[in-house]
Amino acid sequence: MKTDIEIAQEAVLENITDVADRIGIEPEDLELYGRYKAKISDEYIERIQGNPDGKLILVTAINPTPAGEGKTTTSVGLGQAFGKLGKRAVIALREPSLGPCFGIKGGAAGGGYAQVVPMEDLNLHFTGDFHAVTSANNLLAAILDNHIQQGNALHIDPRQIVWKRCLDMNDRALRNVVIGLGGKTDGVVREEHFVITVASEIMAILCLASDMKDLKERLGRIIVAYDDEGVPVTAADLHAVGAMAALLKDAMKPNLIQTLEHTPALVHGGPFANIAHGCNSVRATRTALKLADYVITEAGFGADLGAEKFFDIKCREAGLRPDAAVLVATVRALKYNGGVPKEALSAENMAALQAGIVNLEKHIENLHTFGVPIVVTLNSFVTDTDAEIAYVRKFCEDRGCAFAVSEVWEKGGAGGVELARKVLETLERKESRFKVLYEDDLPLKEKIRKIASEIYGAGGVTYTAAAERQLKKLEELGFGSLPVCMAKTQYSLSDDPTLLGRPTGFMMNVREVYVSAGAGFVVALTGTVMTMPGLPKKPAAYGIDVDENGVITGLF
Numbered sequence: 001m002k003t004d005i006e007i008a009q010e011a012v013l014e015n016i017t018d019v020a021d022r023i024g025i026e027p028e029d030l031e032l033y034g035r036y037k038a039k040i041s042d043e044y045i046e047r048i049q050g051n052p053d054g055k056l057i058l059v060t061a062i063n064p065t066p067a068g069e070g071k072t073t074t075s076v077g078l079g080q081a082f083g084k085l086g087k088r089a090v091i092a093l094r095e096p097s098l099g100p101c102f103g104i105k106g107g108a109a110g111g112g113y114a115q116v117v118p119m120e121d122l123n124l125h126f127t128g129d130f131h132a133v134t135s136a137n138n139l140l141a142a143i144l145d146n147h148i149q150q151g152n153a154l155h156i157d158p159r160q161i162v163w164k165r166c167l168d169m170n171d172r173a174l175r176n177v178v179i180g181l182g183g184k185t186d187g188v189v190r191e192e193h194f195v196i197t198v199a200s201e202i203m204a205i206l207c208l209a210s211d212m213k214d215l216k217e218r219l220g221r222i223i224v225a226y227d228d229e230g231v232p233v234t235a236a237d238l239h240a241v242g243a244m245a246a247l248l249k250d251a252m253k254p255n256l257i258q259t260l261e262h263t264p265a266l267v268h269g270g271p272f273a274n275i276a277h278g279c280n281s282v283r284a285t286r287t288a289l290k291l292a293d294y295v296i297t298e299a300g301f302g303a304d305l306g307a308e309k310f311f312d313i314k315c316r317e318a319g320l321r322p323d324a325a326v327l328v329a330t331v332r333a334l335k336y337n338g339g340v341p342k343e344a345l346s347a348e349n350m351a352a353l354q355a356g357i358v359n360l361e362k363h364i365e366n367l368h369t370f371g372v373p374i375v376v377t378l379n380s381f382v383t384d385t386d387a388e389i390a391y392v393r394k395f396c397e398d399r400g401c402a403f404a405v406s407e408v409w410e411k412g413g414a415g416g417v418e419l420a421r422k423v424l425e426t427l428e429r430k431e432s433r434f435k436v437l438y439e440d441d442l443p444l445k446e447k448i449r450k451i452a453s454e455i456y457g458a459g460g461v462t463y464t465a466a467a468e469r470q471l472k473k474l475e476e477l478g479f480g481s482l483p484v485c486m487a488k489t490q491y492s493l494s495d496d497p498t499l500l501g502r503p504t505g506f507m508m509n510v511r512e513v514y515v516s517a518g519a520g521f522v523v524a525l526t527g528t529v530m531t532m533p534g535l536p537k538k539p540a541a542y543g544i545d546v547d548e549n550g551v552i553t554g555l556f
Contacts, residue, residue, distance in 0.1 A: 004111045005555050008119035011260050019258045023090060023291045031253065033127050036118050039253035040266075040287060042212075051290040054088075055323040055427055056297065058310060058372070062359050063302035063500075064490055066342050067332035070111065070379040070409060074328045074416075075298045077114030077408020078423070080261040081416030082294055085424075090292035091116070091263060094280045094300070095130065095255070095270040096123050097198045099170040099533055102541035106556040108270075112409030114416070116257055116265045120552045129206075130168045130197055130270065132251035136219075136244040137166045137202045143240045144224050145179070148188050154237060155227045158190045162514060163224035164531075168197035172534030195531040199275040202244075204519035206251060207269035207281040208317050215252060216245050218518040232477065235518075254284035261413050264291070273300025274490040275531050277309040277521065282318040301490035303327065303363040308455050311370045312436050313483050313521055323432045324423060325372045327401075329360050331384045331392065337500045346383040353388055357395055358502035362493060364399050366455050371433035373426045375402040377419050379409070402426050440481045444471055444513075447484045448524055452508040456493045459505035467524075470513040474522060477515075485521045487529045495527030 002010075016038045017027045029044035059078065061071040075091060082089035093116065096108035107123035109115045116122060125131070141163055148156055167174060174194035180187035197203060201222060209215035220236035227233055235241055254268040268284035271277050278300035279285075288295040299306030307325065314320065331353065332345040338356025340349055360376070367374050376396040378389060389405060396403040404422040407415030438450050445461075452458040463471070474480065491497035494506045512525040525531075535541075544554035 003556065004109070004115060005119060005553065007113060008109070008115050008117050008260070009551070011117055013117055014258060014262050016256060016258065019262055019264050020256060023088070023264050025256075025291075030256070036257065037121060037127060038256045039127060039250065040256055042253065045283070045287055048287070048290040053289040054293045054295050056285070056289060056295050056320060057423060058307065058322045058325045059296060059298040059328065060303040060307040060310075060325060060363075060367070061301070061328040062333060062363055063304065063337075063492060065333045065336040067330060067336045067345055069328050069330055069333055071298055071328050072108050073110040073112065073114045073409050074326065074377060074379055074406055075296050076110035076116055076259050076265070077406060077413060077416040078326065078419055079263045079265070079296045080114060080259050080408070080413030081420035082296075083261060083263050084413040084417055085420055087294055087420075088292050089263060089294040089296060090288040091259065091265040092280050092285045092288040092295055092297040093265060093267045094298070095126055095267055097130070097196065097270055097272070098124070098168045099196050099198070101555065102535070102544070103170045103533065103539055104536045106540060113260055113412035114408040115260050116267060117260060118257070120555060122257065122267065123555050127255050129251040129255070129268070132247050133200065133202045133206060134166055134168055134197045136247040137197070137200050139244055139247065140222070140224065140235055140238070140240050141165045143238050145187055147238055154233050156225045156233055157228050158188060160226040160230075161190065161224065162226070163222070164193045164195050166195050166197045166200040170196065170533040170535045172532065175530070175532045196272070196533060198270050198272045199531045201516040201519050202248075203269065203271045204276055204516055204521075206248060207271055207277070207279060208314070208519055209252070210282060210286075210318070212245065212249070212252065215248065216241055218520070219244050220518070222518040223515060252283065254281065254287055273306040273309060275487045275529055277313045277485050277519075278306040279310050279314045282314060285320065286318065303366055304455050304493050305486070305488060305490055307367065308437070308451065309485060311434070312438070313485060315434070316436055316483055317520060321432065321434050322372050324426050325367050325374050326419070326423065327360070327363055327367060327374055327376045328379055329376065329392070330379045330381060331388045332381055334360060334392070339500075348385045348388060350387065350391065353391060356501055357392065359493070359500070360395075361399070362457065362502045364396070364401060369437065369454065371435050373430035373432060375404065375419070375422050375426050377404050377406045380405050380407045440483075444475060444480050444484060444522055448486070448510065451484060451486055456508065457502065457504045458494065458508040461508045461510060463510045464512070467510045467513050474513065474515050479515045479517065479522060482515070483521045485516070485523045487523055487525045487531070489527055489529055495529075
């Protein structure tokens with residue numbers, strides 16, 4: 001069996017100008033990064049704003065398990081399947097982070113015969129967007145520390161600095177560090193912290209900003225610290241906005257690549273969904289909607305995290321109204337949720353499937369809460385039995401959801417035609433009545449409670465003393481009207497990764513709350529979720545190599 005990278009490397013790619021031409025983009029509207037990658041110019045994006053919008057389809061999933069779900073694979077395969085049916089479709093995805101690529105999760109190009117390519121470029125440096133985000137973030141940190149070193153005219157309290165440096169790598173040793181050691185000219189000694197780039201506020205801002213003007217306004221609102229009287233100090237106060245925007249100028253432009261079957265794909269931005277808002281950029285999604293009749297996008301991890309944030313943060317901020325949602329599951333993952341160990345998932349086990357399908361059931365209910373029509377798809381494995389598939393099909397149809405088996409990993413677009421037809425039927429027969437979960441004017445605690453109880457199934461929410469103080473201060477500072485971005489483990493509906501299936505009545509613990517004022521949301525950290533992940537005992541980096549001909553191996 002060929003690996004994902006072998007399939008990608010054997011593919012014959014079209015010149016990106018030919019891919020662009022099929023959706024009406026001329027060569028002069030592209031900024032080329034070689035033959036197979038390009039950025040779309042600001043001028044072109046401005047010119048197409050009068051075009052009508054296509055249909056927006058969100059791909060989401062049940063909670064991830066070691067058995068795998070294949071959400072990105074399904075997104076890519078669905079886009080290819082629309083092409084097989086003669087439909088004009090564009091895929092809008094996130095860029096992968098280097099952290100998972102070298103850690104345990106792998107990249108984010110899809111898999112099998114449903115991938116976006118060039119896969120190696122996408123999973124590594126791509127067009128440099130993440131490096132630009134990292135540089136802009138750390139420029140602000142450097143300006144902040146220099147301001148203190150040069151006399152601290154803003155009276156910043158070093159104990160109340162909230163801005164963190166970032167790096168796009170899993171590196172637990174950088175979570176808590178001390179900087180400024182050495183002589184008097186080496187800076188002020190203080191504790192410092194790092195987050196992974198995809199959890200940084202700059203990444204969230206890049207993905208939510210509509211244009212350069214909006215980007216600069218958001219950058220200016222970033223709170224970096226508080227002064228001696230507890231008043232917020234912003235990036236604008238430090239005169240850092242112009243230089244940061246200059247670093248992000250090219251990163252603001254959506255990237256165009258292609259699938260293995262040459263379906264256009266806009267891949268731009270990449271915030272994590274467990275510790276950030278988990279969606280590709282607003283700019284890429286809006287551009288895709290002007291270019292195609294059908295736009296397939298995805299939100300990270302399970303629907304409890306990615307889909308909720310897509311609806312309550314991205315759609316709220318951008319005024320988007322999704323037309324349908326595709327909910328991805330696998331028989332193997334459902335049996336895992338039913339208590340079957342990973343090594344025993346290949347055997348038919350109807351009792352475990354019936355026990356674990358409650359996880360899928362909760363995600364169906366959650367998506368119905370947002371008023372969006374649902375198609376459930378089973379990402380097919382050769383070990384799936386007819387009885388297992390029939391059980392899941394009836395379970396979904398009994399709950400008002402269309403259902404389709406997807407074989408896109410094995411067959412590419414041809415394996416997604418059944419799913420594409422179900423999506424088209426759903427779009428024709430069912431009208432989206434999309435609504436957000438909560439209104440802006442609800443207090444922050446009530447927003448957190450609604451997410452925890454209605455989406456996760458929690459019996460209540462507890463707060464540390466620090467989180468209580470932080471919430472009170474944020475309300476006093478006028479941030480109570482912002483949406484909430486929950487940082488939570490992706491492996492469970494709860495904040496305990498060991499609670500599989502559909503836990504109920506548990507208490508959700510919020511340990512820290514802070515505002516991302518530029519991004520426009522309040523972050524609530526729950527459980528033990530980390531904003532700087534660590535590498536596993538045997539990181540994927542051990543298996544990655546490049547030969548004397550420049551051929552990369554080991555990426556997945």
